[in-house]
Amino acid sequence: MIGEFAISNKLQTADLAATPELRMDDETFAAFYQRSSPALWAYLVRVSRDRALAEDLMQEAYLRFLCAARIQDGEVSCRRYLFQIATNLMRDHWRKPKQNAIDDLPEDVFSAAAKDTTGQLDSRALLGPAMARLRPRERQLLWLAHAEDYSHQEIAEITGLSKMSIRLMLFRARHKLARNLRQNALRRTR
């Protein structure tokens, strides 16, 4: 009892720098955050389809990244590790028992920029409903493969799946999303 009190008191009054060091100092982290946060945000908000959840997960991902004991060399490895943490957080969230079903997000969350008049505008506007009909894991794989341009090996490291599983799941998800996009486009033209 006395020992515990002594230790607790000592740590409370000690300088914070004396506690176990984080993997990055504050300046390095601030620079890394500026470079990585937009891509991580896009991944979380598009795959989770829940803006509030994406904000919470983004904060938690960075906290876990800073507190992790593993040391990653290089920006690319750090970003991949960050995406791995985010992927695991989403998976843990979906595995929790839910009381209410997650409703579809309103379309304005995924609305395209008004000034964009290219042909991509239509497909981006159709993306939300098309993605909504995919499973979370399919959304993850498609985003990592096509939006983030990760290889199958990198996706395997991030998601913990085997390369062969990823190839098969990506093949199915690709065709599913493409079919959904075509169906939605047909409905719009009618």
Next chain:
Amino acid sequence: MSPFSCPRTPELASALKAGHLRSAWDPSLREHVEACRHCADYLVLSNTLHAAREASMREVPSLSPGLLWWRAQLRRRNQALQQISRPTAVIGKLALLSTFIVAVVALLSQRREGAEWLRWLFGLTEGVNSHHALLATQIPIWSLLLGILSLGAIALLGALALFLAADKS
């Protein structure tokens, strides 16, 4: 051709990743994409998801990296504190368990004498001469002392265990 991919998909993926305009592609690749369903889907998905990524990246919420960094510092410190206090928590639980075991053993070993004590106590409350009552029950003095000491030890250990639990909370 693999059922999962087209042999020219990697070439298409490289062209997309390099940011080459369609007009700069190999003419045979352009023709192939128009004819191959798999590559056509790959192209549509890549363009659509890339555009969605760019749009979402512009809407990133503003979080303070400095605040995140300090929160991580605090979490790391709390984790270190928990690791240090874990052995004392284990000892506290062991003390509670041993208190319970001692109490059970004491109660079981002294159950016969306990019955005599109760009769002696009731005799006292009924105004019977305590000296005569004590002699009549033939309770060994050492047994009485052992019982009182056991109860005292149980009370002390229990109080200590409760204090440790309350302190931790």
